[in-house]
Amino acid sequence: MELRQLRYFVAIVDHGSLSRAAKVLHIVQPALSQQLQLLEDELGASLMHRSAQGMQATDAGKIFYEHAQAILKQVHDARSAVAQSTDKPSGTVALGIPQSASGALAFPLLAALREKYPDIVFQLTEELTGHLTEQLRCGRLNFAILFDDGQLGGFNSKPLAEEDMMYITRADSRFAGKRKSISLAKALQSPLILPSLQHGVRPRIESKVRQAGLQMGEVIDITSIAILKSAIMADMGATILPVSPFLAEIERGEMRALPISGVSLSRTVVLCSSKNIPLTNAALAVQKLVLEVTHDLCASGRWLGAQSLL
Template sequence: MELRQLRYFVAIVDHGSLSKAAVVLHIAQPALTQQLRQLEDELGVQLLHRSAQGVLSTDAGKVFYEHAQAILKQVADARSAVTQCSERPSGVVTLGLPHSISGALALPLLTAARAQYPEITLQLTEEITGNLSEQLKSGRINLAVLFDDGQLGGFASTALVEEELRFICASPAQEDGADGDSEQSLTLAEAVQHTLILPSPLQGVRPRIDSVAHQAGLSLQHVIEINSIAILKSAILAHLGATILPAAPVLDELKRGSMRSRRIEQPTISRTVVLCASRNIPLTNAAEAIRKLVQHVSQQLCAEQLWPGARMLP
């Protein structure tokens, strides 16, 4: 198996046809077809379904595609690591952000990276935390912002901030345009009596909420499970239920007054936001620079109170 075969296969899948991939790769289509056939013969499986409309990955092809992407990224990172200058880091760095964090961190980080490291191409990917963990393990991304749920032992982790979770609901019609940050608090027992719109178990804030509720002897009775922040917000605005989330993902709605948030007490709920890297795959100079930058930007946002509900950790 050769690296060029991996590049050819990824290009074919990305472009959906052999002919388009051949043009992009500057290789004759018969030669590309031969390389694909040799790869399938070596693996002993069919990777692609071919038709007049193009190609589709088989189940085996989908699995191989993920591994091929990870291998090619690690090769590119290895090449970059031995050629780039530590004083002027350059190259591509991929950082994974959970949906509920990107609203607070993504834009300030992109702005800071562009100003301080113009030769680094920072790629941000937004996913649910389970997907980010798998991508980090496989080497498809360099860094990921995750939540400390006690299951991060396989990663090199650095604590960033402690983030408060709040009870968030739609504002009554007569309150539209009012300040959505309510000083009125409620207990966790009162919060779980509502219909709650939350991520599915093991995703996002849900494990933390379930854990704190269980320790308090409470259970979530009425839950609508939605893993998309955008859909979750639409459901709240449609008065289908409330949620327990950090304030950052709904900051615009809180400012407009279409939503309001209340502090949860007895007990309070918070989560530790951490920056993770693989223990097995070394960081390039560029990735190490971005790792430090994420820490700095997070601290700056907290100091300037631009990350609602977050406080700095040592």
């Protein structure tokens, strides 16, 4: 198996056509088709099939595509690590961030990187926590912002912040009343709009509920933060989440966030990287900047409800 075969295969999947991929790769289509056949013969599996929409990856092809992308990225990082200067780091760095943390951290980090390290190509991905873990493990990401659930032993981890979770409703919601805080038992009496179990926050909430000897009531599962916000604004229920995804709505007076009394409900935000893949100079620069930006956001109060662990 050759690196060029991986590049060819990724291009075919990305473009959905042998002819388009051949044009982009500057090779003739029969040669590209031959390399795909050699790759399939070596793997003993069909990777692509033709459909009315063009060339599409088979189930085996989808799995191989993820690995091919990760391998090509690691080769690119290795070349960049040899070539780049420590004084002026350059290259590509990929960071994954969960939907529920991106509101607080994504834009400040992006702005700081553009100002301090303009030669670094920064790829910021917003995904569910479970997807980020897999992408970090296979090497598609250099870093991921994850939440410490006691199962991060396979990664290098640096705690960034402890973020409180609060009871959040529409400002005039029938589920909030005029309270200044709410007990966990009372919060559970409302219909709760929560991310699915794939989301890093949900298991933490359910664990705290069990520890308190309580039971979850009605739960509306919504994975998308945008749709979850819409459901809250429609007063379909309340949520228990960190404040960061709702900062804009709270500042505009559209939503309210109440502390949950009698229980410590928070999550530890962690910066993770692979134990097996060395970090380039560019990645090390990004790592340092993530720590600086996080500390500044917490110290200034701009990351509401978060306390720095740095």
